[in-house]
Structures are given as C-alpha cells and as structure tokens.
Amino acid sequence: MLEVEGVTKRFGGVVALDGVSLRAAAGRVHALLGENGAGKSTLLKCLSGVHRPDGGGMALSGQGFAPANPTESEQAGLRFVHQELNLVPGFTAYENAFVGRPYPRRGGVIDWATMRSRFKAVRDRHGLDLDIDVPVARLSVAKCQIVEILRALMDEARVLVLDEPTASLSEREAATLHGIIRQLASHGCVVILVSHRLDEVFAIADDYTVLRNGCTVGSGQVCDIDRSGVVALMAGGAFDLERVAAPAAAGAPLLHPPLLHPPLLHPPLLQLSGFSPSPVRDGLDLSVHAGEIVGLYGVVGSGRSSLLKSIWGANPLARGGLTLDRKQLPPAGISRRIREGVAYVPEDRRGRGLVMQHSILDNVLLPRLPLYRAMRRLPVVSWQLARRGVRKLLGDRSVKYGRLGDRISTLSGGNQQKIMIGRWVGPSCRLFLLDEPTRGVDVRSKAEIHALCRRLAGEGTAVLFVTSDIEELVMLAQRILVMAHGRITLDAANRDLSRQDIVHAAFETTKELT
Amino acid sequence: EDIAVLTPYLSSVATNEMIETFKTESAAKGWTVNVVDTRGDFQQLASRVEDVANAGVKAIVLVSVDPNQIGDQVAAAADKGIPVIVLDGALAKGVAINITTDNFALGSLLSDYLFKAMGDKGNIVKFFHSAHPGVRQRELALDKALGEHPGIKVIAEHYVQVPGPIDNARQAMETFVRQYGDEINGVWAAWDEPAIGALLAIQSDKPDSKALIAGIDGNPQAIDLIKQCSNLVATVRQDFPGIARTAVKEIAAVIEGKKPEKSEIFVSANVIDRASLGVSCN
Amino acid sequence: MTLVSRFGTLLGLGVIVAVFSVLSPHGFAQGSNLINITQQMSLLAIVALGAAFVMSLSEFDLSIGAVVSMAGIVSVTLFGSGWGILATVIITLGAGFAVGCISGFFVAIWRVPSFIMTLAMGTIVGGMTFWVSGGATLFSNIPVGFRDIGRGYVGGIPVLTLWAVAGTLFVAFILDWTELGRRILAIGGNREAARLAGVGVVPATVWAFGLCTLMAALAGLLLTARLGSAHPTGGNGFLLQAYAAAYLGMTAFRDGQPNAAGTLLGAAIIAVVANGLTILGVPNYLQDIFTGLIIIASVMVRNFGRAAD
C-alpha cells in the first residue's frame, strides 16, 4: 500500500505539485493520468528520491516514507522506469541493469558471467527480445526502453513505477509488458503506471488517479469511468476530442480516415528506388505524394527509424535513388533537404532531438535560424523577431511554458515533444518526416498534432510518419506501409485494410525468417 | 663523428647561442650534431641521454644542466666509454669536462657594477627565477653583495614566470613603477629577458625614470637597447661562443684519445655597457 | 538570491578588488594602476576569448599557446624579408586562422578527439616556429608603426585595452547574434541533435577552431608589438591561463555556457590577482597559493548563491 498525501513541489516560481494525493493498493495496477505538464513525472521523482517534496507526506505500508536519494527508495523496494531514458551509453544492457545496485561478486571482484546470466534469465523469463552484449548506445530507443524495463524487473519489487513505458513500444512488446504488469500485480506488487494511451489504461489498470495542474482532481476504479470521463477530468471540463481533431478540409470524416485520397495522377513528391540505409541491405522502393499522410508501421527493430533518418539524409552510409519532386537528391546531406522543404522529427528527443541545457527559445530557433534574420542577406539573428515568432508558434501549439529563456529540460516531456514538431512548421514545408510524433503526448495534444498533420496535408504537404501505436496508425494514415526486417511488406490504402492485415504483415516475415 | 647535444632549455637565448656556435664549429670539423631539447623536462632528458648513449654517439654534450640531476644516466654513458661534456653546468660523476662561467661570479659582477653605478645607495627591484640552478647562484651572489653594501635596499622583487619572461617581467615592473615611482634607482635582473621587460615598462609608463637596469647573458636585444641609450645600462656577457669553441676543441682532443688536462674550465665573462660599446649618451 | 547566482563571479571580482584596495590603498587602488590592469589583462583576454569559441563547441584547442608564439615569429620574419605592415598582419592572421581550420577539419570529419588533435597541432606549429626562428629571439626590423598597435594610449585608455574590448564585442557578436554562433553553441550542447536539426557540423566546427586560433594569432601580433621582440616559445604560457579565464567566464553570467563578457571577467580576475599580489610584495610561492585559492573562491561565490535558491 502506497499513500501520498498533499504533496507539494515548487521549482522556483513554478508550482509543479500542489497538494497531490494518491492511494495505490498492493495487488492492483494504478494508473496515474493527466495532461502534459500535470505533474505526473514530478510526483514519481518525489517517490524515487530525486526530488524532495516541499510539503505533504508519503507512506509505504503505513510507515512514513521520505527518501532522500534514489538509493533509499530503492532499498525500500521501489523500482522505477522513468519517462526519459537513463542509461550509460557505453555499458551493455546487462551492466546497465546493475548500475547503482550491488554487483554479483566472486572472490571480491565483479562476477561478469553471473551478471550476464542473471540478466539473461530475466529477459528470457519475460520473453523479451534484446541483444544484451552490445553497448546500449547502439540500440534503438525502443530497445533501450526494454532495457529500462528489465532493469526494474531484476528482483522482486514492492512497488513498480512505470512512467510511459510503452510510449515507444509496438503492439507486441506492449502486450508482453502488459502481461508482466498483470502478473506482478497478482503477486502483490503495487504497480503505478503513467500512460497517455487510454486503451492501455482501460485494458490493464484497476484504479486511477487524475492530476491537473499539480492537483489530484479525481480518483477511483477504472471500471466506474469511461474514456470521455477520464478525458474530461484531465482537461477540466467537458472536452470534445472530435472537435479538436476536426481536419481543415471541410466535410472530411472525423477521427476516422480515409480523408479523400489525394490525386495520385501527379508524380510522387518523394520517390525512393532501390534506396537502403546501408550498402549491405537490399534497397527498397517507396513513394509519397503531396498532400498524402502515410503511416509506417512495424515491430521494434524493423528498421523504420533507420529508413526515416536515411530519407532525411542523416545517414552517410545510405545508398540508392531518392528523388524529391522529380529532383534527384544525394543519399546523404541534411541541409539540402531543408532547403527543399523537408522536415524531420527524431524519436529520441533527449538524445537526438533537443539541446537540453539550452533555452526553449534557442531550441525552437535552431533549425529555422535564417527565418529570423535582422536583414535578409546577413546571417545575423534579430532576437526581437525571434521572440515574437517563437511566442506565437508556441501559443499555436498550446505549449505550457514559463519564460522563453528557461531551459527546455524544465518542460514536461509532452511539451518538449510539441516543440520538436512545432518548430518545423512553416510556410516552405513540403514533406514532413515524423518518427513517433506523439510519443509521450497527452490525448488532447495528440489530437492536436493529428489535426496539424491533416491541416498540413490539406495544404499540400506530404506527411510520412512512423508509429508503433496501431490506433494512431489507422486513425491518421491514409496509406499504410508496414516494415519487417528492413523490407516493406505491405503498402495499401488504409480503408482497404483490417487490423489483422497490418499485424500480420508486421509479423509474417519475422516468422519466416526465424 | 656523431655528437649529441642535449638541453632542457633550447629556447633560452643563452643556451641557444651556445648550441648554434657549437653547431657551426662542429660542422667545420665534419661532425654531425644532433640537438635534443626536452623543454624543461628532466625525466625526458634522462631518457634521451640513454637513447643517444645506446645509439653509440661519439660524445654527449649537456648544455645548461646540472648533470647531478640525471646522475645515473651520465654515469652509465661514461661507463659505455662515451665522454660527457657539460657546458654552462656543473661537475658530476662521469662528466669528463665542465666548461662554464661561474654563475656566482656573474652574479657578483652584475651586483657590483650596478651598485657602483648607483653610487652605492638606493633602492633596487630584483627579478629572479630560483628554479634554474645557475640562475639561483646569481641570486645568492646578490644576497652576498647586498650584505656588503648596506646602502642598497631591495624594495620589490618578482619571481619571473617562464615561458614568456619578458611580458611577465614587464607586467610586474609596470606595477612597481606605479607603486614606487622615483624611489626605484636600479633594477637587478638575473638574466637579460626580465631586464628587457623592465625597460619596456619604464619606457612606456615612466620615460623620465632614472632607474638603471642591468642583466646577464649579453642577449643581442639587450645589447641593442644599451646602444640606444636606454635605462638598460649593462649586461654581463658570458662568452658563450667561447664556451662552445672551447668545448669543440676539448671534444676533438678527447676523441683523439687524449685525457683532458682539467676537468673544469672557466671561461671568463665581461661587462658590456655603453663605454665598452663605444656609444656616448647625453 | 538569483542576483548572487547570476552575478556571483562579478561579485567575486568586486570582493577581490575591495580587499586589495584596503590592503594597498596607495599602490593598488590608484586609478593609474587600475587602468594598467586593463592593459595587462588584455592579451590574456584575447586568447581566452578565442578559446571561448572552441569551448562553445565543447571542445579544446591546446595549440593556442603555440599559435601566439608562431604569430610573433612569423610577423617579425616577414618584416625582415621586407613585407609591409598590412601585408604582414594579414598573412600572420591568415596563418593563425589556417592552423585552427586544419584542427577543426580533422576534428569534424574524422572525429579525432580535439584534445589530442590540437595538442599534436601545437607540437607541429611549435616545431615550425622553431625552424623559422632558429630558436632565437627576433627583434630587428620591427617597424615603429607596427609597434604602435600594441602600446601607447588613445584618449587616456591603453591601446591594448581597446583591443580587448573590441575582441569581446566581436566574440559576443558572433556567439550571440550570428547564426554561426548559435550553431556552434548548439553543436556544443548536443552534437547529434544539432546535426539532425540541419546544422552543418563540419563548417561550424572548422569556423570555431579557425576563429579561436585567429584570436591567438592576433594576441601574438599584439604581444610582439608590445615587447618589440618575438620569442619562439613566448606565448606558450597563455595556454592554461586562457582556459582558466574562459572557465571562470563560463561559470559567470550564462549558467554554464561560454560567453564573451564572462571571459573578459575571468581574465580580469586573473590579472587583478597577479597585480595585487605583486604590489603587496607577497613571496612568489604564496602568490601561487593565493592565486589558486582565489580562483576556487571566485567560482564558489556563484555556487553559494545558487545553492541558496
């Protein structure tokens, strides 16, 4: 039994938590819900001893609990999967699992073999797929997420806290994780789960607590509430998801695709022929038309992120033909693509997306510096212009922030994500490459981002997005591509497909190969 | 014949002058000279002495070092039958000859000249650098001379930073000039580079100063400045070319198998001032 | 309290000046001495300002000391071969710029760690300087017109001080107002994120290193003008001091980012301490000890302010 009573936490002038209360019972899965910036991660960091609450109290099994540092909460039996990845890049998965814990020893020195076998056993027991012998720097974001999860499962936990663990996992891994969570709960573990995937919450959670602006605004049993009820609690008042999501193109159906298919008569905007992220792999063919929203689906490690990054020209090893609007582009070279009106949002916002110790302003400006010149031809920044432009841009994306000069690391995860996308939106954009665009984004903002995509498409921009969330895929994409093992195994219009088709295409080749 | 010349202070003007002369003179004899500079690093110097001894050179010349600082390596080279000649250094086990000017004598010469020029009374500023064993001897000579001349007082002193001694001394002198102004009657510099720095400070910040500056080494720039009738009035010139020439002569003898007559040869030093340069200033 | 954390290092300088003024009201606290300090700190400031460029990249350039020395030797050698002042200055600055560009190129393209790349570059440059100069101090043929760029006063302010101010404005302008500067800082903050956001990492890196050694070459020219001579290792002492100044500057003002004003402040702290301790006549070993303690203390002042937030 974990109890939180009236906890408050301030950062300078910002009130992150303002009297939060929560009761999570052993043997049950407790969902912690709230919009981006509601204070969920902050509350969890109070539990883990990273932050010390300014007021209020916490109790574990009836005893007062006030961890001064992560070690204390670990010793009390709490295990955490934080929202952002926290791994040592040069260490292997199994060693990362032991960082901060007592290493197994033999004869006083580290027993590497036992370390590895203990981790491998946990991995195999939970049926997760992971190469444990390479440095985690070489793993994809999703695999790193799995490392984080396995680390929390290394030994019996009294309380398991997961902050958006499935944000970058695809169906299969997520399902595996759900199984693990249920099983742990049935053994009497307290599980606290933060998630913006409401279907997930309704599938596995027993209880819920909703935060808004740092306050608890509702709690109870999941079976007593429905989706719109939760959304209303989070947003504070009745909230019409469908209205926010309304596409710019009038008369288009809501929430469900397909939007009217754009004219395919024109030659495609983006065309890949024999294009491959690496010289040793087979090339693949793919085309995206102006005004089209194409979703790229696949299981973890299927090669979607590599493909997107290579299209962006960020992969010096990429080979093959790539034409943009009939113009042949070299396989690598980012600045050329920017000039041609391509934009890209990577999936790992902390590692590859943002400069965390720089200000919000700097981060928004970075890819778009020439837009804010004091004089057209001089590469000199006009800060006045920049501030005005950025304020408007953040306002349009409903980003919650204090001052433009604040470090971007002080924003909540979801707000950072909105900035990553929003900073590319501009007049000259013709092709949007989005890798997991709604990772860690709340329901409302997700709808806003989807609406943005539709609006852009309506204006003739092509959108190619990668997602691991099949809901999002069928909701947003007009055309669906499925990748498995670096190959495209399905390419069809959304309306012609069933979910089984998609899942089947994502797994089929895998079965053949293994 | 291969001759190895090793020094930790090649960029010092005096050392450089000795080595240049040595190279020219050796070339005349048809020797191949290999110069090694270890930039103040004695562990390196020890290693390089081992190297050249292993390479089997005909003679090892150490310049501006106290061979005691690398005693074992010098002894080992001598045991291999390679003569070790020291220029501007000291004697040690294994050293065949040390050719030098007595640093203490240099210090005394400088002190006496400066004090006399000042009329045996007044205040001086002292620039020194005790880390260098030779330069430290000069400092000790100054202390002795001060004991004999109670009219002279050190009102300020500065430990000169190396590398960059000129600018460092200049900055310190700028400070002293502001602080003491006309109270400064003389500047005692343990070698010429700080003396030049001190002069630059006086020229820019107190051109009317009567302070007399003197140093040691006979640095060409210093001599030039003496000629220009500046406050820099004298430098004690060690006969570096003379030391180098003597060394070449002695090495030639040693190579021929002769035993050196003396293990220590002192080459004299003289004061260079306006008079000796034949300039008159009014 | 934010004030202390924001301006802590400036406060630190204030305290140091106050203490020296009390201890030596007639030596240290005189106007002429304070003006002179601005001159004494200027060359260090210029080298440190250059270092701020590569520190903005989160890299190092250890060749700057060698480049200072090189610039002096190259310029005097050129004067000796009959080149005019303007041509000499341009060639020397160009050579300095080229050294950094080469380092930057290797660092950017082949990911050679900058520490070792520039250490090696510094060794190479040092060797070439020695070759050109023959190891001797060069002092002849320096035109008076050239010497005047590094000495004397304009309107009561030392020329060198004006150079340092100009350098500070230049670096502040590049880092804060130009796209190049913002890109350099972004690369320093997160290279991969900057690259994926379309920042041309190679040109920005080459520029940053080039500007760094360009500033070092400028300092070398001014040093030669000031001293009227060039010594083949005369600038090597600037290396560590310049980084000390730049680091002091990083902890000042900008929350851990290298910046021009802070770097000038850092150079000022170092110069004031050296000047004050010399005036007080503290023995040289105690000067070292005090200098170390004062530098640590100046950094700490800011931290105390911050901890209290």
Place this chain on the structure above:
Amino acid sequence: MTLVSRFGTLLGLGVIVAVFSVLSPHGFAQGSNLINITQQMSLLAIVALGAAFVMSLSEFDLSIGAVVSMAGIVSVTLFGSGWGILATVIITLGAGFAVGCISGFFVAIWRVPSFIMTLAMGTIVGGMTFWVSGGATLFSNIPVGFRDIGRGYVGGIPVLTLWAVAGTLFVAFILDWTELGRRILAIGGNREAARLAGVGVVPATVWAFGLCTLMAALAGLLLTARLGSAHPTGGNGFLLQAYAAAYLGMTAFRDGQPNAAGTLLGAAIIAVVANGLTILGVPNYLQDIFTGLIIIASVMVRNFGRAAD
C-alpha cells in the same frame, strides 16, 4: 575490417616500430634499446594511467604535473629530516592522494568545473612545493635503498617497466573488476543516469580524483629514485603528455572509453616516437613536427578501419 577498427592504434604502433626498425636496424631495433623504451615510457604510463581514472569520469585533473613534482620534493625533504624509506613513501603517497581527494570533493559537491578546480589545485600545490624546496633542486640524503625502486633490473627487465605493468594491472583491475571502477565509468558515461540509479556520485568522484593523483605521486617518487634528484617543477612536463597518452588509449580498444591497456599503448607510442627520432638524429624542430604528425596518424589509423565498417 573490424580488426583494423578494433586494434587500429596497436597496428599504428606496429607500423611506427617497423618503420624505425628499417631506418635504424642497429640503433633502434636492438633488443636493449627496445627494453630501454619500456623503461622510458613507464613514468609517463603511470601518470597517464592515473589520468585514465578522471577521464573515466569525463573530467580532467590538471594538477597531476604539479603532484609529480611535489612528490619528489616532499620525499627528499622527508629523507632530509631523517624519515625512513617506508614512512616517506607512505606519507608522500598519502599527500598525493589527499590533493586529488580535495579536488574531487569540490568537483563532486559544488560542481566546480574540474578543469579550473584542478588547475587552481595545481597552482597551489606548485606554490607549496616551491615553498618547501626554496626553489632549489634537492639531491642530498636520498637513501640508496630508495633509489633502487626506480633503477636497475629484475631478471633482465627494468624495475620501472615492472612498475608500469603493475600500474596497468591495478588500473585495469579497478576499472573493470571493482564496483568502484564501474561506478566511475557509469558517472562518466551518464552522470544523471548514474545518480538516478542510486550511484553515490560524491564518493566515486573523490576516489577517482584521489587515485589519479596517487598514481602521479607514485610517478614522482619513481622519478626521484630514477634521477637521484628532485626538481620543484620537474614533473610538470608530464601533464599534457599524460593526457595525450590517455587519449590515444581511449581511441584504442574500447570504443572511446578510457582503459588501462590502451593508455599503456598510448604511452608506448609517445615513447617510441621520441626514442626513434632521437636515435635517427632528426633535428629537434623536425622531431616536433614528426611527433605531431605521427600522433595524428595513429589516431587516424583506427578511424579508417572504422569508416570502412
């Protein structure tokens, strides 16, 4: 191709040795010379191995040169006051360890940047060394028993070489086989992640700095034993070279992580180049230029292998 990228730096050393052997079959390639190189590189290797600790933390310690000098002066001074060999060694090593602990403490607790903290510490230590020694080189009173720890041979192998091997094994052991070592590497790899995972950042940092200067003090003792004298600035030359060796080592073997074997290799490259060029009688300025070029080339060998992957 992975072989080239994995053992590129080792290959680099191999090429260098081969080239020198061809150019100087009777001078360089002799067994006695090669054995002697292992002795010449050993002190540098020990200092660099110490530096590997702080580099594992992704920090710097710039006081190591000063600590090497200090250890020499302290030990000879203690001998002069009649202390025995064992007591002297223990006190000196303890003093060295303490210097690093102080730096580490400030770096860990107050987040003073290690670059400036240790630069200041180095200045302070240098001042104290000067104070104790009066600036003079100390020769007298060094017991023969002490000198033997730094010279002579055991079973045909120079004692210093054995020290370097022991040092390498020690550092390899700490970094790869103890929790302390793994914690240090974890902090260096991702400080925030390590902190969140419950790694005690402060003790690990203090230890890493302490071990770093402990190794430097050991090198100082061995240097004094080898030379039979202690010079107040005699160890300062190790600073940059040690980092060059450690960086070369980082690019070798472990994919960018500092490691013991690579550091030894780095020291070997530096020592071989110095020895070979001296034996070939290359003029000193060309030695500098070649040294720089060879170091860059050794780093590049690995990169070529990697690009081809």
